[in-house]
Amino acid sequence: MKTKDRILQYSLQLFNEEGEQNVTPVDIANVLDISPGNLYYHFKGKDPIIHQLFVDFEEEFRMVLTAPIDKPLELSDNWVYFYILFEEIADFRFFYRNLQSILERYPDLQSRFRRLVQHKVTTMASIIGTLDRTGFISISQIEADQMAERFALQLTYWPTYQVLLDSDVSTPVSIHNGVYGLISQLTPYVVDGGDEFLTLLTEFRDKMLKTSK
Amino acid sequence: MKTKDRILQYSLQLFNEEGEQNVTPVDIANVLDISPGNLYYHFKGKDPIIHQLFVDFEEEFRMVLTAPIDKPLELSDNWVYFYILFEEIADFRFFYRNLQSILERYPDLQSRFRRLVQHKVTTMASIIGTLDRTGFISISQIEADQMAERFALQLTYWPTYQVLLDSDVSTPVSIHNGVYGLISQLTPYVVDGGDEFLTLLTEFRDKMLKTSK
DNA sequence: GTCTATATTAGGATAGAC
DNA sequence: GTCTATCCTAATATAGAC
Numbered sequence: 001m002k003t004k005d006r007i008l009q010y011s012l013q014l015f016n017e018e019g020e021q022n023v024t025p026v027d028i029a030n031v032l033d034i035s036p037g038n039l040y041y042h043f044k045g046k047d048p049i050i051h052q053l054f055v056d057f058e059e060e061f062r063m064v065l066t067a068p069i070d071k072p073l074e075l076s077d078n079w080v081y082f083y084i085l086f087e088e089i090a091d092f093r094f095f096y097r098n099l100q101s102i103l104e105r106y107p108d109l110q111s112r113f114r115r116l117v118q119h120k121v122t123t124m125a126s127i128i129g130t131l132d133r134t135g136f137i138s139i140s141q142i143e144a145d146q147m148a149e150r151f152a153l154q155l156t157y158w159p160t161y162q163v164l165l166d167s168d169v170s171t172p173v174s175i176h177n178g179v180y181g182l183i184s185q186l187t188p189y190v191v192d193g194g195d196e197f198l199t200l201l202t203e204f205r206d207k208m209l210k211t212s213k
Numbered sequence: 214m215k216t217k218d219r220i221l222q223y224s225l226q227l228f229n230e231e232g233e234q235n236v237t238p239v240d241i242a243n244v245l246d247i248s249p250g251n252l253y254y255h256f257k258g259k260d261p262i263i264h265q266l267f268v269d270f271e272e273e274f275r276m277v278l279t280a281p282i283d284k285p286l287e288l289s290d291n292w293v294y295f296y297i298l299f300e301e302i303a304d305f306r307f308f309y310r311n312l313q314s315i316l317e318r319y320p321d322l323q324s325r326f327r328r329l330v331q332h333k334v335t336t337m338a339s340i341i342g343t344l345d346r347t348g349f350i351s352i353s354q355i356e357a358d359q360m361a362e363r364f365a366l367q368l369t370y371w372p373t374y375q376v377l378l379d380s381d382v383s384t385p386v387s388i389h390n391g392v393y394g395l396i397s398q399l400t401p402y403v404v405d406g407g408d409e410f411l412t413l414l415t416e417f418r419d420k421m422l423k424t425s426k
Numbered sequence: 427g428t429c430t431a432t433a434t435t436a437g438g439a440t441a442g443a444c
Numbered sequence: 445g446t447c448t449a450t451c452c453t454a455a456t457a458t459a460g461a462c
Binding site (some may be wrong): 018019021063064097098099100101103104110113117132136140142143146150151153154156158160161163164165167180184185187188189195198202 | 220232234251298309310311312313314316317323325326328331353356359360363369371373374376377378379380388393394398400401402408411415
Binding site for chain 1 (some may be wrong): 448
């Protein structure tokens with residue numbers, strides 16, 4: 001593996017574990033067992049490393065976000081879809097730990113991240129719209145818009161919020177609960193019996209939690 | 214006004230405007246037109262200042278959170294209640310800008326903040342419970358719990374999320390939209406006609422937006 | 427309580443040899 | 445591509461006079 005790639009890989013790991021602010025270029029060099037000078041040969045400091053890591057994240061996240069869901073009404077498919085989205089965020093969690101301050105330091109990331117969030121909103125709106133058109137749920141336009149916004153917010157801050165509440169949070173459990181929190185909002189709008197839907201959903205979550213334990 | 218209080222006041226302002234990380238003790242001293250040495254006489258650096266500012270925030274927020282709502286079914290009262298909660302957060306927004314990293318730096322703030330969030334959850338659960346018991350809404354226990362969690366999350370991250378989407382966001386407008394986003398979630402559970410409730414709520418929001426413009 | 431002057435340190439960055 | 449050695453800078457902190 002090339003030194004440049006190793007730098008990216010271990011930087012991501014260090015950033016996630018220690019927090020980007022607590023990692024110095026020298027730290028990265030030490031973990032890789034190379035000299036600081038060598039690090040600077042490949043990247044002119046932390047900034048370009050972070051930039052590249054964001055580009056990687058952006059690409060992966062967009063890919064997952066736009067992945068066509070074949071059976072939008074199949075619970076397990078939707079579950080996996082949201083699960084993977086949360087997982088992407090977990091993989092690059094250093095970025096969310098200090099979202100504001102990182103984006104302020106790298107203005108061009110700011111607008112890219114903003115577009116990414118907007119992409120989330122439109123994708124969520126489209127999913128909710130499909131559920132409505134196919135007759136699975138029945139929802140007013142205003143409520144659908146609000147729900148799409150809410151989904152996007154939860155898809156941004158849920159993992160961070162979990163860490164806030166419990167630092168030692170086991171990731172899969174936390175993600176499954178996040179997915180449940182998202183999907184369960186559909187309950188009152190489900191045409192064919194909300195109660196039944198919620199029961200099914202809760203059973204499904206418990207099954208997933210048991211599996212990941 | 215005592216120097217110690219002036220330090221707190223201007224530190225808060227600087228932190229909010231520039232971001233805590235971008236403000237040095239010397240910056241604070243300069244704004245106050247005092248010497249760095251004098252600043253260190255009152256506070257041993259930025260850490261104790263931040264600590265004191267958090268204590269102030271915590272106290273104010275708890276006070277607002279537990280303020281008894283006399284008429285929990287009166288729309289305008291509820292609106293103001295949530296509005297003020299968001300406003301508190303806006304007043305100490307520097308804290309939320311780097312929530313994770315600040316809490317990691319000050320471990321005792323971490324547990325205090327966690328308790329504050331839990332307080333939010335229980336308060337929201339209690340409000341939703343009251344609405345259910347008084348017959349304004351009808352909601353299952355599971356959904357009520359999920360909604361309380363969601364309210365707490367939104368009551369933590371909505372202002373941050375707004376800044377993420379639009380740095381120049383005019384605060385009162387953004388807050389009103391946040392309150393709308395919270396309360397409108399009740400719609401499908403309103404016993405006495407959700408459509409009517411949503412219409413009323415939307416009109417109310419537009420009135421508030423016009424007033425604050 | 428407040429100032430001036432100074433010290434300490436750590437993060438970030440580069441030059442030049444190999 | 446990689447290393448060693450070194451430098452620059454900015455943030456943080458203190459001593460001692462007034």
